[in-house]
Amino acid sequence: MDAATEVTMDVMGRQVRKTLDAGLSPILCVGETKEEYEANLNKPVCALQLSKVALLPPPSPRSLIPTRRVETG
16 A cells, blocks of 8 residues: 555545544445455455544454455356
8 A cells, every 4th residue: 555545545534534423324435456356455455444444443364364356247
């Protein structure tokens, strides 16, 4: 993750907190790059994003087991 992503996630975290404080339910989109997906890093990347913006605890190593890519179409 680069510095620009960190700043964006920090801003998103503040926005999520404000939304929750206002009694609303935020809709949060997370995701990985194609390269991260192909390297089976989709779960760790998404878990890290959620932990930084959604006030969740950091992911445990056990929850970061990579998934395999499923071809479609």
